[in-house]
Amino acid sequence: MAELPPVTEEEFGRLCEFLYRRTGMIFTEAKRYYVERRVHDRMEATRATSFASYFARLRSDLDGEIEQFVNAFTVNETYFFREDHQLRCLTTDLLKRRIAVKPRNEAVRIWSMPCSTGEEPYSIAVWMLENWAEVDAWDIEIIGSDIDTRVLEAAREGLYGQRALMRLTPDLIEKYFEPAPGDRWRILQDLRDSVRFTTANVMEAAETAAHGRFDVIFCRNMLIYFDDTSRRVAAENLFESLLPGGYICLGHTESMSRISPLFEVCRYADAIVYQRPLGGARG
Amino acid sequence: MRTPSSINGLWGVRVADTASRRILVVDDASLVRMYYRNALERAGYEVDEALNGLEALEKLLVRAPDLLIVDVNMPKMDGFTFLRALRRQEGDVAATPAMITSTEAKTEDFEAAQSAGANFYLVKPIPQETLIDYVAMLCGPAR
Amino acid sequence: MPLIRKSSGSDAPPPGPDFEQACAGLRSDQLDERWRAARALAAFPQAAAVLSAAVGDESEARVREAMFTSLARIGGPDGVKALAPHIRSDDAAHRTGAMDALKALPEGLPTVMTGLLKDPDADVRLLACDLARELPAAQATALLSAVLDADTEVNVCAAAVDVLADIGLPEAVPSLRRCAERFPAEPFLAFAIRVAGDRIGAQAPPRG
Numbered sequence: 001m002a003e004l005p006p007v008t009e010e011e012f013g014r015l016c017e018f019l020y021r022r023t024g025m026i027f028t029e030a031k032r033y034y035v036e037r038r039v040h041d042r043m044e045a046t047r048a049t050s051f052a053s054y055f056a057r058l059r060s061d062l063d064g065e066i067e068q069f070v071n072a073f074t075v076n077e078t079y080f081f082r083e084d085h086q087l088r089c090l091t092t093d094l095l096k097r098r099i100a101v102k103p104r105n106e107a108v109r110i111w112s113m114p115c116s117t118g119e120e121p122y123s124i125a126v127w128m129l130e131n132w133a134e135v136d137a138w139d140i141e142i143i144g145s146d147i148d149t150r151v152l153e154a155a156r157e158g159l160y161g162q163r164a165l166m167r168l169t170p171d172l173i174e175k176y177f178e179p180a181p182g183d184r185w186r187i188l189q190d191l192r193d194s195v196r197f198t199t200a201n202v203m204e205a206a207e208t209a210a211h212g213r214f215d216v217i218f219c220r221n222m223l224i225y226f227d228d229t230s231r232r233v234a235a236e237n238l239f240e241s242l243l244p245g246g247y248i249c250l251g252h253t254e255s256m257s258r259i260s261p262l263f264e265v266c267r268y269a270d271a272i273v274y275q276r277p278l279g280g281a282r283g
Numbered sequence: 284m285r286t287p288s289s290i291n292g293l294w295g296v297r298v299a300d301t302a303s304r305r306i307l308v309v310d311d312a313s314l315v316r317m318y319y320r321n322a323l324e325r326a327g328y329e330v331d332e333a334l335n336g337l338e339a340l341e342k343l344l345v346r347a348p349d350l351l352i353v354d355v356n357m358p359k360m361d362g363f364t365f366l367r368a369l370r371r372q373e374g375d376v377a378a379t380p381a382m383i384t385s386t387e388a389k390t391e392d393f394e395a396a397q398s399a400g401a402n403f404y405l406v407k408p409i410p411q412e413t414l415i416d417y418v419a420m421l422c423g424p425a426r
Numbered sequence: 427m428p429l430i431r432k433s434s435g436s437d438a439p440p441p442g443p444d445f446e447q448a449c450a451g452l453r454s455d456q457l458d459e460r461w462r463a464a465r466a467l468a469a470f471p472q473a474a475a476v477l478s479a480a481v482g483d484e485s486e487a488r489v490r491e492a493m494f495t496s497l498a499r500i501g502g503p504d505g506v507k508a509l510a511p512h513i514r515s516d517d518a519a520h521r522t523g524a525m526d527a528l529k530a531l532p533e534g535l536p537t538v539m540t541g542l543l544k545d546p547d548a549d550v551r552l553l554a555c556d557l558a559r560e561l562p563a564a565q566a567t568a569l570l571s572a573v574l575d576a577d578t579e580v581n582v583c584a585a586a587v588d589v590l591a592d593i594g595l596p597e598a599v600p601s602l603r604r605c606a607e608r609f610p611a612e613p614f615l616a617f618a619i620r621v622a623g624d625r626i627g628a629q630a631p632p633r634g
Contacts, residue, residue, distance in 0.1 A: 017313055017334070020334070021334075052628050052629050056629070059593070125429055129428075135428050136428050137428075139428060139430045140428050140429050140430065141429075141430055141431070142429065190429075191429070193431060194429035194430070194431050195429070195431070205465065206442075227530070228498075228526075228529065228530040229495070229498045229501075229530045232491075232495045232498065232530070233468075233495060236465060236491075236492060236495060239488075255337075255338065256337065257333075257334075257335060257337035257338035257340075257341055257359060257360075258337075258338075258359070260359075260491070261337055261359050261360050261487065261491060262488055265337070265340050265341050267341075267344035267345060272341060272344070311556075312584075312585070312588045313588065313591070313592075314584075314587070314588045314591055314617070314618045314621055314622075315588070315614075317621070318614055318617050318618070355518050356518065356521060356522070356525075356552075357522065358522060358525065358526055358529070359526060360519075360522065361518035361519050362518065363518050364487075364522075386548075386549065386552060386581040387549075407581055407584075407614075408580060408581060408584060408612060408613075408614040408615065409614065410613045410614065411613065
């Protein structure tokens with residue numbers, strides 16, 4: 001294997017800026033090692049002999065190079081309690097602010113979109129049952145939506161392998177899952193009955209509007225794959241799908257700053273999230 | 284809401300009293316950011332960057348800078364809208380000194396910047412020595 | 427069990443407004459009605475003119491944003507022509523909104539670029555240079571090299587250099603050099619031209 005020179009400071013900066021402009025993803029110095037690795041992987045795969053020539057390929061998105069590059073960072077394999085700092089933010093900061101302004105008889109509504117094979121919405125359910133003090137005082141409605149009907153079927157089945165459960169303690173697994181054939185685990189019937197799975201395309205206002213409005217939306221690692229106009233449309237649909245004062249959480253490398261100015265940024269101890277303003281005109 | 288007019292000084296700037304000052308440069312032109320960064324780091328300041336007003340808001344909530352250098356024309360959120368949003372924030376960060384940079388040199392542009400909450404206004408292009416002089420004036424020396 | 431599952435199916439939303447209803451909605455004094463109307467108009471290509479006329483008077487940021495999104499979705503030569511005049515606005519937020527929408531329409535930009543780059547207003551020419559970033563490298567290089575050769579405003583040239591530093595081809599190098607000579611007392615421009623030249627030079631394929 002030929003030795004590829006390390007990515008220089010300036011090259012790293014230009015690459016990050018380009019990816020940020022195109023996808024909204026943010027790569028900090030902390031991620032530098034992984035970004036360099038990925039650049040070298042892709043340079044080898046595309047037989048690029050210099051950073052400049054690889055970067056030219058990336059810029060022109062030849063053969064979908066941007067998605068190829070970005071895929072390494074948004075591992076399609078999901079698992080329970082992924083990005084748990086956002087779950088912690090949910091039960092520590094977001095929900096208490098929501099219930100402070102909600103009528104008592106309204107359900108707390110949470111949307112996981114895209115939900116893929118269900119790890120995320122089920123994680124939200126388990127986390128809330130385990131960590132939210134008010135969990136018995138409120139009706140909670142959790143919906144998982146995706147454009148892909150096959151993953152939704154799998155989500156309804158609720159069957160998971162060991163890898164999906166790797167972040168869960170044995171106690172939690174015992175409490176919320178039952179063993180299933182093939183060295184797998186099935187999430188308990190109660191929970192499968194509690195989460196509603198629907199098909200939805202975030203680009204279609206009619207489809208998103210049909211789900212009503214939510215207190216919190218988890219929309220992770222999806223918008224980075226959209227082009228500019230599609231991201232704007234999705235952001236407007238997601239805005240519409242939030243109650244005034246409701247929150248939206250993106251993936252940890254994503255930022256609303258490249259997507260849309262509709263939301264206000266909120267910084268909490270565990271996460272940065274975005275809020276639909278409560279109301280009242282602003283300049 | 285604390286407005287610059289409530290503090291004494293050049294358009295109401297109070298010199299920060301912490302050591303090792305940090306400057307957040309907000310401009311969507313990468314060469315402009317690079318040019319300012321070179322000058323600021325040579326002068327001993329720490330530098331952070333943002334490409335537009337939205338990114339700047341996010342960054343300053345994570346780590347409040349001692350001074351903002353903010354361009355006007357940027358994607359997603361322009362410099363004036365950013366400043367107004369900054370001055371509405373809760374806590375000390377709302378009073379962060381902010382310098383507007385702009386290609387415009389008319390009186391109404393200075394006034395617009397001042398109403399938006401700017402503490403100073405520099406007309407581009409800004410040579411490095413000029414930048415450092417005014418940065419030092421607005422937030423003190425690097426250390 | 428606090429987790430509930432609503433058993434009812436999706437609530438079908440009411441059908442969207444027709445063109446006349448949506449245009450009327452744009453004039454409502456209710457923010458949410460104008461927001462809905464602005465979004466609905468994306469479905470009507472003939473709405474470019476009415477959206478363009480309304481966006482200048484819109485004071486609410488979110489409605490203005492939706493109007494610009496709809497213009498971007500309409501796209502094509504009508505969308506681009508409806509958007510381009512808005513980069514002249516005295517209001518920075520307005521200019522930003524128009525620029526964001528135009529940048530989403532790279533295929534349509536060539537129809538307006540030459541005119542914008544020759545506009546008597548330097549601010550317009552400066553913003554037009556930034557738009558050139560969305561064009562194919564060869565086209566951007568040709569347009570921006572012409573700017574470097576002729577524009578009298580240093581900030582316009584600096585904007586052109588910034589884009590060329592990103593996507594410029596070797597054809598730009600002579601114009602970069604000449605521009606540095608035309609503005610001998612401009613340190614930032616000299617810096618920018620040097621960086622741009624270095625980056626374009628680095629593109630040359632390795633020999634051997």
